[in-house]
Amino acid sequence: MIAILDYGSGNLRSAERAFATSGHEVIVTVDRKIALEATGLVIPGVGAFAACMSGLKSVGGDEIARERVALGRPTLGICIGMQILFESGLEHAESGAHQGVGIWRGMVKKLDAPILPHMGWNTVSTTPGSTIFAGVENESFYFVHSYAATAPVGQYQAWSEYGEPFLAAVEDGALTATQFHPEKSGNAGLKLISNWSKSL
């Protein structure tokens, strides 16, 4: 069973249906026990880093994420759901950095580009050795974000570029994350979801 953590973050219906195409049972939940014990947990996320972190904390999602990683249970962060896995996010310079879950070292920062958000389909540059990109190497995926991580973390990284190179995806043992939205990336996204779901 795949659980999608509902912490008040936007359009979960598409995510629910997209992950259901993998054949797994999918449940959208705020229940701590279900989220902790699910075969796979998806941490979605749209909006602002600080708002997402506070929403995540309100359902204990930060602890659930840390615990699942410690137990080696597959967990997938999407978009802001990826960003909050880092130590901190510099969302509004005037208000300083916001603390993240802190599983990965480093900071999420504003992309150096004249037009933001980075919105639309961009190529993701992959190298061999990925689980989730099998069959969708160097494909286009749908991005909507202004902030990103720009330094490598984890065992495997895929990169994209908008103004500057940034981390498009990370695979790090049980923990996987994509800056793009696979649930909004058409057939390429469904293939990536299928790859992750099969690995559970």
Add this chain to the structure above:
Amino acid sequence: MTLASRVIACLDVTDGRVVKGVNFTDLVDAGDPVEMAKVYNLEGVDELTFLDISASNMNRATTLDVVARTAEQVFIPLTVGGGIRSAADVNNLLRAGADKISINTAAIVRPELISEIVDRFGSQVLVLSVDARRANTPSGFEVTTHGGRESAGLDALAWVEKACALGIGEILLNSMDADGTRAGYDIGMIKAVRQVANVPLIASGGAGTLSDFAAALDAGADALLAASVFHFGIHRIGDVKRYLSQQGYSVRTSALT
């Protein structure tokens, strides 16, 4: 690695049905927005926009159902516009399966609605729809309401600058002069808005020939929206993307069938 220029198909929906002329030969039910969304998705469209032109709230409830059924079957971004007056309306649409919403008149009447939506849902959900036309204003362009019939008394560029400062995530620039003419996008207007907008810009209104799409990109548009040329099969989505690709523009061609 370059961000692709997007091609967006727009469907006018009321009471759960697509209105305005639609001429799809390969659809059993050409009036069903969900069926049309599926066809455009198969043809490789990058995003879909539903414009809810319902007159009543009861009909708007039907639109929520259309959004929900589409989001369950079509896994590309879906924007919904029309009749959105409050953050609660936005929440209902996002919960139904919309990824972005576009606002127009409500933001003109009450600009603080922009901040209310952005604070709660983030900039990325909010598309400001600007129905603009050429007029005797400082920039030469003014904002209109009621489908271009009434002046909003706002200079278009001043309004765009203000809305960008309030945190909108994207601009849908619809030329009321060019809308429906198929005589080409208003290139001058796109250039002018590009100068003051620091968010992605969608060109809308006037698409006729394939070269019109390229001209809008040259003028600074990030995305190209069209309705009738697609609905009447004058161009298929794939025709536009293949043309742009051949001309050296970056488009997502992998999904083309």
